[in-house]
Amino acid sequence: MSLQSAIEWTDATWNPVRGCTKISPGCKFCYAERFAERFRGVPGHPFEQGFDLRLVPEKLADPLRWQTPKMIFVNSMSDLFHEGVPDEYIEAIARVMVQANWHTFQILTKRSVRMRDLLKSKLEFAAKQRNIWWGVSVEDKQYGVPRISHLRQSGAIVKFLSVEPLLEDLGTINLNQISWMIVGGESGPGARPIDARWVRSLRKQCRNSGVKFFFKQWGGVRKHLTGRMLDGRTYDEFPERAFEPVPDGTRRVRLVSAVQQLSNQFVPVAVLTGD
Numbered sequence: 335m336s337l338q339s340a341i342e343w344t345d346a347t348w349n350p351v352r353g354c355t356k357i358s359p360g361c362k363f364c365y366a367e368r369f370a371e372r373f374r375g376v377p378g379h380p381f382e383q384g385f386d387l388r389l390v391p392e393k394l395a396d397p398l399r400w401q402t403p404k405m406i407f408v409n410s411m412s413d414l415f416h417e418g419v420p421d422e423y424i425e426a427i428a429r430v431m432v433q434a435n436w437h438t439f440q441i442l443t444k445r446s447v448r449m450r451d452l453l454k455s456k457l458e459f460a461a462k463q464r465n466i467w468w469g470v471s472v473e474d475k476q477y478g479v480p481r482i483s484h485l486r487q488s489g490a491i492v493k494f495l496s497v498e499p500l501l502e503d504l505g506t507i508n509l510n511q512i513s514w515m516i517v518g519g520e521s522g523p524g525a526r527p528i529d530a531r532w533v534r535s536l537r538k539q540c541r542n543s544g545v546k547f548f549f550k551q552w553g554g555v556r557k558h559l560t561g562r563m564l565d566g567r568t569y570d571e572f573p574e575r576a577f578e579p580v581p582d583g584t585r586r587v588r589l590v591s592a593v594q595q596l597s598n599q600f601v602p603v604a605v606l607t608g609d
């Protein structure tokens with residue numbers, strides 16, 4: 335777990351899975367891939383295997399060790415619902431999030447069909463938790479917008495959209511039941527341009543629908559130059575958080591120990607994806 339994150343809308347990251355494969359246009363300049371591949375072949379580095387998908391069971395218990403309540407972005411370096419991650423492993427992650435209910439967890443996926451199907455079956459217990467926010471990436475109309483319907487069908491209590499990188503005007507979208515929208519432009523080499531009119535349209539739709547709005551960045555090749563002001567101000571809204579009491583040290587040690595035993599059944603090797 336990284337105790338501090340540079341991502342504007344979270345406090346920390348937790349990566350019990352590493353690596354992924356591309357699935358839609360939003361993945362073209364995946365920051366996680368760029369980062370991970372820099373360390374391929376470096377002995378002992380967490381990304382020695384580059385961006386190959388792998389389970390990291392020794393990370394499973396981390397949030398239970400962390401006493402101070404945080405917003406935690408789950409799998410910032412992967413996609414929890416990647417087809418190569420076994421159901422049982424996703425369920426183990428979800429059980430940790432339910433137990434560590436003094437934190438707020440943010441899960442973001444492009445595999446929205448699998449997320450929906452699991453939240454309606456094996457993960458139903460986690461769909462109803464106020465401390466777990468379930469989200470989908472929405473980069474365009476063709477691939478991104480249909481994910482919003484899947485999210486709505488999931489039965490999750492807190493649902494959010496990450497509209498980043500915003501690649502085109504999304505037009506009018508159905509925000510029924512959505513609690514939160516993050517919007518941002520692409521950043522880094524080759525970044526595809528964003529148009530302020532697309533962002534204003536989404537801000538207006540959020541206002542009209544009572545959806546909390548977070549404007550992350552304009553992006554571009556040098557994102558520190560373009561910043562994150564929209565019409566003279568920043569937008570840093572969040573859904574309301576559920577604050578549960580932090581258990582005492584003895585209870586947390588017991589919880590960690592139980593998860594450590596469970597984690598032994600998972601093998602920390604690269605998952606064959608068939609790609």
Ligand code: SF4
Nearest residue numbers: 354355356361364412
């Ligand atoms: S789904 Fe996310 S982590 Fe996976 S390749 Fe695409 S952008 Fe990267």
